[in-house]
Amino acid sequence: xxDFSSPGGSVSVTADLVVLTVQSNELRxxxxxxxxxxxxxxWALPGGFVLPDEDLDAAAVRELRExxxxxxxxxxxxxxxxxxxPGRDPRGRVVTVAYLALLxxxxxxxxxxxxxxxxxxxxxxxxxxxxxxxxxxxxxxxARAKLEYSPLATxxxxxEFTITELREVYETxxxxxxxxxxxxxxxxxxxxxxxxxxxxxxxERGRPAQLFRRGPARLLHPPMLRPTP
Amino acid sequence: xxDFSSPGGSVSVTADLVVLTVQSNELRxxxxxxxxxxxxxxWALPGGFVLPDEDLDAAAVRELRExxxxxxxxxxxxxxxxxxxPGRDPRGRVVTVAYLALLxxxxxxxxxxxxxxxxxxxxxxxxxxxxxxxxxxxxxxxARAKLEYSPLATxxxxxEFTITELREVYETxxxxxxxxxxxxxxxxxxxxxxxxxxxxxxxERGRPAQLFRRGPARLLHPPMLRPTP
DNA sequence: GACGCTTATCGTCAGCATGACGAAAAAGGG
DNA sequence: CCCTTTTTCGTCATGCTGACGATAAGCGTC
Numbered sequence: 329x330x331d332f333s334s335p336g337g338s339v340s341v342t343a344d345l346v347v348l349t350v351q352s353n354e355l356r357x358x359x360x361x362x363x364x365x366x367x368x369x370x371w372a373l374p375g376g377f378v379l380p381d382e383d384l385d386a387a388a389v390r391e392l393r394e395x396x397x398x399x400x401x402x403x404x405x406x407x408x409x410x411x412x413x414p415g416r417d418p419r420g421r422v423v424t425v426a427y428l429a430l431l432x433x434x435x436x437x438x439x440x441x442x443x444x445x446x447x448x449x450x451x452x453x454x455x456x457x458x459x460x461x462x463x464x465x466x467x468x469x470x471a472r473a474k475l476e477y478s479p480l481a482t483x484x485x486x487x488e489f490t491i492t493e494l495r496e497v498y499e500t501x502x503x504x505x506x507x508x509x510x511x512x513x514x515x516x517x518x519x520x521x522x523x524x525x526x527x528x529x530x531x532e533r534g535r536p537a538q539l540f541r542r543g544p545a546r547l548l549h550p551p552m553l554r555p556t557p
Numbered sequence: 558x559x560d561f562s563s564p565g566g567s568v569s570v571t572a573d574l575v576v577l578t579v580q581s582n583e584l585r586x587x588x589x590x591x592x593x594x595x596x597x598x599x600w601a602l603p604g605g606f607v608l609p610d611e612d613l614d615a616a617a618v619r620e621l622r623e624x625x626x627x628x629x630x631x632x633x634x635x636x637x638x639x640x641x642x643p644g645r646d647p648r649g650r651v652v653t654v655a656y657l658a659l660l661x662x663x664x665x666x667x668x669x670x671x672x673x674x675x676x677x678x679x680x681x682x683x684x685x686x687x688x689x690x691x692x693x694x695x696x697x698x699x700a701r702a703k704l705e706y707s708p709l710a711t712x713x714x715x716x717e718f719t720i721t722e723l724r725e726v727y728e729t730x731x732x733x734x735x736x737x738x739x740x741x742x743x744x745x746x747x748x749x750x751x752x753x754x755x756x757x758x759x760x761e762r763g764r765p766a767q768l769f770r771r772g773p774a775r776l777l778h779p780p781m782l783r784p785t786p
Numbered sequence: 787g788a789c790g791c792t793t794a795t796c797g798t799c800a801g802c803a804t805g806a807c808g809a810a811a812a813a814g815g816g
Numbered sequence: 817c818c819c820t821t822t823t824t825c826g827t828c829a830t831g832c833t834g835a836c837g838a839t840a841a842g843c844g845t846c
Contacts, residue, residue, distance in 0.1 A: 338569060411613075412570065414609075414610050423568075423652065509826095510804070513804090534822025536812070538823085720795090738794090738837095739833070761792095763791085764793050764843095
């Protein structure tokens with residue numbers, strides 16, 4: 329880090345969120361409708377300014393809570409990347425630190441103070457404000473990759489879930505079909521991926537499925553493989 | 558992204574670099590000795606302020622060139638993560654966008670204008686200014702992980718290299734021993750990882766080795782596996 | 787030049803994980 | 817009771833990996 333003898337000028341910093349969830353076999357992202365200029369009326373990623381004495385991660389957690397009402401440590405939140413190309417915001421120099429959140433499906437989102445509304449949008453979405461289409465694409469790509477070598481697919485599931493529900497998460501995020509038998513063997517055979525609850529739940533049809541909760545593993549060795557075609 | 562009705566206050570943004578190289582079977586990082594307060598005389602990661610009309614990536618490229626004299630597209634450069642905890646810089650609110658660079662070994666580094674000197678330091682390094690120890694740790698961990706599923710180890714090698722040189726890169730970064738025969742089979746058997754040049758080079762002892770250059774592959778499927786113990 | 791030493795490269799083989807797919811178990815409905 | 821559906825367990829061929837033997841191709845020495 330250099331000195332302040334030639335400071336680069338001051339910058340505004342925002343924390344914006346790519347909030348993904350899986351519902352009805354669709355990958356959905358949380359969007360807000362902008363209530364002010366620029367891009368008034370356009371859809372954008374939720375987010376806002378980092379407060380003067382606020383950590384970046386804390387700002388992301390706060391924005392997530394403001395938009396979803398989430399307070400408990402549910403799902404998953406991680407930093408995605410930062411975007412600071414000059415001109416990306418017509419109001420001036422803005423650097424955005426983007427975060428990626430993976431959540432189980434929740435009740436309807438709450439519109440923030442500066443938004444006219446919020447909604448879950450199925451992918452692919454249409455036009456977005458600023459460079460948010462690029463940020464969203466990066467987030468989706470990160471999520472797809474992380475399902476391979478981490479157990480993060482459980483972040484899309486409720487606390488207790490069936491193997492079939494978990495498989496449908498993979499199939500939805502990857503847009504691929506997985507063999508239920510091999511998937512079952514792989515998931516239950518990977519130590520720490522999921523842990524049996526001991527109870528079963530009856531589906532609408534067919535044999536009732538065992539319930540599982542997420543295990544302590546942080547990485548999958550060997551990874552879950554995405555189908556090649 | 559929200560509006561400017563309650564801006565979070567302005568922030569200074571720096572682009573700092575974790576520049577890694579492999580030399581003499583050591584993983585080394587480029588450090589500069591700070592010539593000004595705070596942390597005057599302490600070692601720190603190279604970097605500096607993002608200019609008012611400069612892209613983040615461009616700032617990282619510029620800083621890399623200023624510190625190493627690099628101009629050609631050699632090695633690898635990618636964004637690592639951003640750090641903005643309040644108080645991490647005693648002068649005020651500073652958000653640092655860290656970049657990770659992987660380079661083949663180069664001549665002695667050049668000291669920047671605001672540094673008393675620059676040097677390659679073998680890992681682990683001692684105390685660093687600011688939270689640079691944390692940034693460095695994140696960068697090293699990213700590099701170690703990327704060697705598994707990407708051909709980025711070639712970024713540590715000169716344009717033409719032998720399989721043994723490439724293996725020594727893996728052994729150094731991972732601090733592990735790899736079987737030369739299995740490594741040779743894996744590297745030459747992965748399409749697009751390396752391409753034979755057609756010539757050989759004589760080492761000091763033993764049979765001369767074929768020369769290779771980096772192939773077009775961006776990902777390794779299946780990945781290179783780190784030894785478990 | 788034969789020999790020994792070193793390193794690069796090729797082969798072999800057992801073990802494990804995977805993909806494809808059959809089959810049994812466990813429910814509900816006609 | 818039979819049929820359908822879904823879950824769960826098995827089987828088998830294949831491919832990748834780890835361990836390690838064997839050969840190739842240089843150099844130095846006697």
